[in-house]
Amino acid sequence: MEKSIKRRTTMNRMQVTGLELFYKNGYYNTSVDDILKELSLSKGAFYYHFDSKEDFFIQIIEQLVVRKIYSMLIEPIEGHEHTLDLITNCFENALETAVHNELDYGFVLSNFIGEFNGRNPEVMKHLNEILRIWEVTLVSAVQRGKFNGHIDRHVDAEGVAVYLMSSFIGIRTLMVETAPSARKYRFMSQLRQYFKSIEVKQSSF
Amino acid sequence: MEKSIKRRTTMNRMQVTGLELFYKNGYYNTSVDDILKELSLSKGAFYYHFDSKEDFFIQIIEQLVVRKIYSMLIEPIEGHEHTLDLITNCFENALETAVHNELDYGFVLSNFIGEFNGRNPEVMKHLNEILRIWEVTLVSAVQRGKFNGHIDRHVDAEGVAVYLMSSFIGIRTLMVETAPSARKYRFMSQLRQYFKSIEVKQSSF
DNA sequence: GAATTAACCGACCATTGGGTCAGTTAATAG
């Protein structure tokens, strides 16, 4: 019976609140006390469960962020036919949560990359790992599309993946402050436009 | 003789070093002392010239960041003909500095947006202002292209602008850690692909 | 060359933040 229910519950409460605050205020701008105050818990409780603030954060990434990103950005793309439709829907859904100002894991990702890049290699290792998996997923999705005859066979799958990741990360940054809904709509239109340009032309005669 | 030479020189030195460190370590993770140590100057000197750390930062944005972004991302686009070529070249150049790990103002921008969003409205005001100008520049560039007959007249200029900004901000984030040169190359290829899809088809008969 | 002032020094202050630890409480085992 490794790790009792109570222990797990408390750790999870801390992680959930921690992620919320880290997302809102940034890692370096959120103190352990801030999180504890929110939960009416003490310093002792925190350091009983976690080794350090950094250890705490890495566990948040592994427990919460990775899983959520998997279910939002990875799994939905691992379907079979009509790759580009899958990706379109996936982005559509992921951005919709952003419109409603929910805790959005796509942005959490690019946010944290910005904050830790060049400062904390340990944390970056974990964030890069997520990016890598996302990239691999997209690349093989595109290759599948080429194989299935939906995507032009001259298309560079790696290129498409990088372009998709870029635009997604970027639109998430842009949606944070100004007119998220309008920007989402415009973004999705252009994404479809771009997709049309790499599709196999059905009737070009 | 408002603001003597000496004053200006010292302030500028502080700002340049400040931006460097803010870029490298983030705003909240860079102390005033860090900057001062670099320059062998004292606390007194700093608070003689600036009201606060925040005031200091805002002046950096206005003096250094805004101007640099103007010259890198705004002015090069304000040419006349062949809009899409202008934008392509502009992005190409801007990303090239990133490859060489130079202090890159495009990324500075998205970096700081991530750090200040929802935390410091005063600073965000300035950052959003830059984004707004960039957006306006891109929108009118596209409209010019439509007018000149280089861009398909059905194209949504605002949409293209948002899409371009997104992808640029995103690729800058992605280029920071992994294979910047390869990613830049792939990105530019896909950008050209996308541009082809909104160009006026020269010979569609 | 005395007076004024711009530019700068560095000791000091209050607060914050990560982390420690001796001790308390509550559940569980024997």
Next chain:
DNA sequence: CTATTAACTGACCCAATGGTCGGTTAATTC
């Protein structure tokens, strides 16, 4: 019922940080 242990408390430590202020130095002015 007692002993043990898991879970948690909160006072304390210490280094760092933004900011203050009285004082010094060097350039300018008269």
